[in-house]
Amino acid sequence: xxxxxxxxxxxxxxxxxxxxxxxxxxxxxxxxxxxxxxxxxxxxxxxxxxxxxxxxxxxxxxxxxxxxxxxxxxxxxxxxxxxxxxxxxxxxxxxxxxxxxxxxxxxxxxxxxxxxxxxxxxxxxxxxxxxxxxxxxxxxxxxxxxxxxxxxxxxxxxxxxxxxxxxxxxxxxxxxxxxxxxxxxxxxxxxxxxxxxxxxxxxxxxxxxxxxxxxxxxxxxxxxxxxxxxxxxx
Amino acid sequence: xxxxxxxxxxxxxxxxxxxxxxxxxxxxxxxxxxxxxxxxxxxxxxxxxxxxxxxxxxxxxxxxxxxxxxxxxxxxxxxxxxxxxxxxxxxxxxxxxxxxxxxxxxxxxxxxxxxxxxxxxxxxxxxxxxxxxxxxxxxxxxxxxxxxxxxxxxxxxxxxxxxxxxxxxxxxxxxxxxxxxxxxxxxxxxxxxxxxxxxxxxxxxxxxxxxxxxxxxxxxxxxxxxxxxxxxxxxxxxxxxxxxxxxxxxxxxxxxxxxxxxxxxxxxxxxxxxxxxxxxxxx
Ligand SMILES: Nc1ncnc2c1ncn2[C@@H]1O[C@H](COP(=O)(O)OP(=O)(O)O)[C@@H](O)[C@H]1O
Ligand SMILES: [Mg+2]
Numbered sequence: 001x002x003x004x005x006x007x008x009x010x011x012x013x014x015x016x017x018x019x020x021x022x023x024x025x026x027x028x029x030x031x032x033x034x035x036x037x038x039x040x041x042x043x044x045x046x047x048x049x050x051x052x053x054x055x056x057x058x059x060x061x062x063x064x065x066x067x068x069x070x071x072x073x074x075x076x077x078x079x080x081x082x083x084x085x086x087x088x089x090x091x092x093x094x095x096x097x098x099x100x101x102x103x104x105x106x107x108x109x110x111x112x113x114x115x116x117x118x119x120x121x122x123x124x125x126x127x128x129x130x131x132x133x134x135x136x137x138x139x140x141x142x143x144x145x146x147x148x149x150x151x152x153x154x155x156x157x158x159x160x161x162x163x164x165x166x167x168x169x170x171x172x173x174x175x176x177x178x179x180x181x182x183x184x185x186x187x188x189x190x191x192x193x194x195x196x197x198x199x200x201x202x203x204x205x206x207x208x209x210x211x212x213x214x215x216x217x218x219x220x221x222x223x224x225x226x227x228x229x230x231x232x233x234x
Numbered sequence: 235x236x237x238x239x240x241x242x243x244x245x246x247x248x249x250x251x252x253x254x255x256x257x258x259x260x261x262x263x264x265x266x267x268x269x270x271x272x273x274x275x276x277x278x279x280x281x282x283x284x285x286x287x288x289x290x291x292x293x294x295x296x297x298x299x300x301x302x303x304x305x306x307x308x309x310x311x312x313x314x315x316x317x318x319x320x321x322x323x324x325x326x327x328x329x330x331x332x333x334x335x336x337x338x339x340x341x342x343x344x345x346x347x348x349x350x351x352x353x354x355x356x357x358x359x360x361x362x363x364x365x366x367x368x369x370x371x372x373x374x375x376x377x378x379x380x381x382x383x384x385x386x387x388x389x390x391x392x393x394x395x396x397x398x399x400x401x402x403x404x405x406x407x408x409x410x411x412x413x414x415x416x417x418x419x420x421x422x423x424x425x426x427x428x429x430x431x432x433x434x435x436x437x438x439x440x441x442x443x444x445x446x447x448x449x450x451x452x453x454x455x456x457x458x459x460x461x462x463x464x465x466x467x468x469x470x471x472x473x474x475x476x477x478x479x480x481x482x483x484x485x486x487x488x489x490x491x492x493x494x495x496x497x498x499x500x501x502x503x504x505x506x507x508x509x510x511x512x513x514x515x516x517x
């Protein structure tokens with residue numbers, strides 16, 4: 001246990017507090033899911049790990065303390081992030097978007113590009129297309145691909161399936177699973193849909209109003225009435 | 235006719251060089267740098283001081299002008315743009331004030347009479363009835379060489395792509411490991427260096443005066459408005475439209491009207507196509 005550890009993490013937007021003493025621990029090679037409704041603080045949690053918010057508490061990756069470092073340093077230490085809104089570079093081609101992802105991992109470009117093209121053959125076919133003209137599914141692929149170009153040991157994926165067609169969701173899930181199985185990447189995803197989260201993750205943390213309410217393995221939570229009631233509606 | 239084409243090409247090359255540093259800051263830093271003309275002013279005077287008053291080699295003079303220009307760009311980012319982060323009106327007003335302060339400084343140091351810069355390479359070439367000073371030819375060649383290098387730098391290097399990335403999506407750039415502060419410093423440094431270099435050529439094209447920051451600023455604004463936000467290719471094309479228009483107006487109508495047509499073009503484009511002819515946010 002404890003490749004990524006988040007201890008007593010609180011996050012703030014001005015005076016408003018968005019996370020309240022969150023504790024999370026992720027083992028190497030594990031896939032975990034942060035489940036929560038809209039506004040629960042999922043994106044804030046991932047942003048905080050990435051050094052993008054004002055926080056108190058401690059975040060560690062392996063032996064490195066991430067707290068207080070800026071995103072560029074955190075990327076260099078091995079954290080990749082595919083955000084909810086993708087944050088792609090709209091007037092750049094797919095390939096240039098991926099190349100920006102390689103900014104810190106310049107020695108691994110060929111290997112990473114190869115891996116991305118294997119996982120998402122579509123990105124190779126469309127490598128000269130500008131991302132502003134792409135569909136949501138394709139953008140999600142570029143976003144994941146760009147994160148993979150940073151050579152991450154830990155991959156954060158914010159709501160990988162939001163707004164995507166069911167078929168594309170399955171494709172994305174399959175890729176994340178392969179990433180973990182074939183490349184040993186540790187993965188943290190967030191989800192509003194607990195069903196989808198359970199098909200992919202080994203453990204879940206349920207976030208409500210910025211605090212962890214429930215945590216446990218998928219097996220132990222599958223029949224949890226509290227969870228069933230709140231998150232299987234969709 | 236040949237004369238118009240040759241003069242048009244030379245002037246357009248110079249205009250493209252003048253506008254490039256301004257475009258860079260406008261599209262990457264999202265700042266309308268109204269003190270941009272001051273880089274040209276200082277560049278021209280630094281060259282004048284070292285190469286003409288101190289008698290140093292001309293190349294050294296150009297180099298010093300470029301270095302001072304880059305330092306000015308960096309200083310401005312550090313001392314004005316970054317502390318005022320995002321407050322566009324404050325940044326624009328303070329950059330304008332800075333330009334005026336620098337103009338007064340130049341008057342204090344060098345007096346307010348205009349000065350003739352000795353050509354970097356003396357002599358003229360006569361071609362098909364046109365007289366081409368070697369300096370103007372050099373300006374156009376240097377300008378083309380710089381524009382081509384800049385195009386490759388921005389599109390084909392990690393730093394160049396990072397500059398575009400920061401302008402298109404700051405969060406996307408940050409999570410790709412890009413330190414936007416460092417990229418902004420590089421951008422402002424390059425912009426200052428380009429401006430100062432353009433200043434040396436502009437001053438030798440016209441003359442050195444303390445108010446020589448105004449005309450290049452207007453040309454730059456015109457090129458950015460007509461071309462649309464910051465494409466290098468767009469800047470190049472519009473520099474040629476404006477350059478040729480001015481030469482044609484000067485030759486066929488009246489030299490006094492050359493600036494007027496540029497203004498009419500700006501207003502026309504603003505009314506008809508506010509995003510500019512090639513308007514979109516790319517480099
Ligand atoms: N940039 C921001 N400024 C102020 N408040 C924010 C900002 N981003 C998120 N919040 C607030 O923080 C809380 C958590 O939001 P978020 O992390 O986006 O939730 P989720 O990703 O689970 O939908 C919400 O109450 C939201 O309104
Ligand atoms: Mg969210």
